[in-house]
Amino acid sequence: MISLILCSLIGSNQVGLSGILMVKGTSYVNKNEVPEDENLYGTMLSENVIGVIHDHYVTFYLDMDVDGADNSFVNVHIKKEETSPEVNSPRRSFLKAVREVAKTEKEAQIKFQLYNPSEFHVVNPGKTTRVGNPVGYKVVAGGTAASLLDHSDPPQMRGAFTNNQIWVTPYNRSEEWAGGLFAYQNHGEENLQVWSDRDREIENKDIVVWYTMGFHHIPCQEDFPIMPTVSSSFDLKPVNFFERNPILRIPPNVEKDLPVCKAAASA
Ligand SMILES: *[C@@H]1O[C@H](CO)[C@@H](O)[C@H](O)[C@H]1NC(C)=O
Numbered sequence: 699m700i701s702l703i704l705c706s707l708i709g710s711n712q713v714g715l716s717g718i719l720m721v722k723g724t725s726y727v728n729k730n731e732v733p734e735d736e737n738l739y740g741t742m743l744s745e746n747v748i749g750v751i752h753d754h755y756v757t758f759y760l761d762m763d764v765d766g767a768d769n770s771f772v773n774v775h776i777k778k779e780e781t782s783p784e785v786n787s788p789r790r791s792f793l794k795a796v797r798e799v800a801k802t803e804k805e806a807q808i809k810f811q812l813y814n815p816s817e818f819h820v821v822n823p824g825k826t827t828r829v830g831n832p833v834g835y836k837v838v839a840g841g842t843a844a845s846l847l848d849h850s851d852p853p854q855m856r857g858a859f860t861n862n863q864i865w866v867t868p869y870n871r872s873e874e875w876a877g878g879l880f881a882y883q884n885h886g887e888e889n890l891q892v893w894s895d896r897d898r899e900i901e902n903k904d905i906v907v908w909y910t911m912g913f914h915h916i917p918c919q920e921d922f923p924i925m926p927t928v929s930s931s932f933d934l935k936p937v938n939f940f941e942r943n944p945i946l947r948i949p950p951n952v953e954k955d956l957p958v959c960k961a962a963a964s965a
Contacts, residue, residue, distance in 0.1 A: 749917025806866035831938035843912035855886030
């Protein structure tokens with residue numbers, strides 16, 4: 699993983715959803731036949747066809763080794779600090795970052811929150827930059843959706859890895875599949891939730907970061923019968939890994955990226 703990152707500086711990881719939509723049959727041929735108090739749990743897409751509301755989740759297993767095997771996961775909280783009333787300032791609030799190093803697995807069960815934001819860094823606490831920051835990479839999430847299903851629902855028990863958007867576990871060769879080895883029909887005995895709930899130590903250890911990207915899908919007529927691709931991506935970006943911007947003066951990869959200076963069109 700890291701060799702890929704070092705080659706490209708930023709590991710950009712894109713997924714695309716496409717294919718044939720999940721639909722169910724109905725006796726209705728037009729929305730105006732549907733009683734007002736009846737919910738279709740989907741959208742009328744064509745005569746006798748309803749596209750069913752559903753979610754998609756894609757989990758990325760990130761076996762991080764930032765400048766060595768032993769790494770820590772840091773929740774870098776962005777917080778508001780309020781100006782104390784004695785201070786004679788027109789400013790009432792300002793921002794600060796509070797770094798919380800996750801000591802055990804449960805401290806790294808992360809749910810994204812727009813009004814309580816964080817950056818998620820994987821650092822090597824044993825290696826620092828010239829000015830003293832631990833070298834790291836951060837997980838920059840893409841489009842995200844969280845599962846709204848009840849945790850005791852059979853599909854949610856099997857897909858319990860969607861209970862959080864980020865998890866961090868100590869590296870273990872046997873813990874490879876977020877939904878367990880047998881994804882179908884299981885009762886959630888053997889999956890990321892179960893492993894992570896053991897709450898093992900993860901500070902300054904060989905760790906694995908699990909990031910789950912989610913999509914809610916309320917089908918629309920344009921998705922039928924074959925969907926245009928819905929895509930999203932996330933980045934692994936260096937954060938205090940390099941001493942300075944490492945891409946300055948690096949030539950563009952492809953010729954068409956070069957700035958083209960042409961004389962103004964002759965009259
Ligand atoms: C590694 O994973 C397996 C399966 O979850 C578990 O039985 C075992 O105890 C784990 N080992 C450690 C050291 O956590």
